[in-house]
Amino acid sequence: MRTRRTLLTALLTTAAASGGLATAATASPAPARTVEVSTAAELKSALADASPGDTIHLADGTYSGNFKTSVAASANSRVTMTGSPKAVLTAGGGYGLHLNITVTP
Structure with missing residues (x-):
């Protein structure tokens, strides 16, 4: 059993050092997007679909x-x-832009 743990530790260390280690529990973030808008409807859609890293x-x-x-x-x-x-x-009354952002560490 000790040999298996030593071998597993060596494999994990080598994979992590080479960047070749991925786990199913760690999801890769979606690539950042730039969304071009030119109408109010497109802006509303882009805001509704915004993800961290995006630029509108x-x-x-x-x-x-x-x-x-x-x-x-x-x-x-x-x-x-x-x-x-x-x-x-321009606002049609009330707020023009309302951002509700949850910041994570």
Whole structure:
């Protein structure tokens, strides 16, 4: 039994050092995406589908409505929304952009 443990330990150490160790319990994060939007409907859809690491890029224009999202993110995997000063959000009353972000360590 000791030989098996020693061999298993050596294999795991070698696999981990070479980056070749993966376990079913550890899920790989989805690759970060850049989602291009140019309409209010596309922005609402992108916010509803946002995942940690995603960037939502707003084309120049006016986005009218109330936009919201709920995302779990971490310091190393944020959701980012970008656009030029010509990409403008206008609220139809109440809030224009509501973010409900759960930050994990």
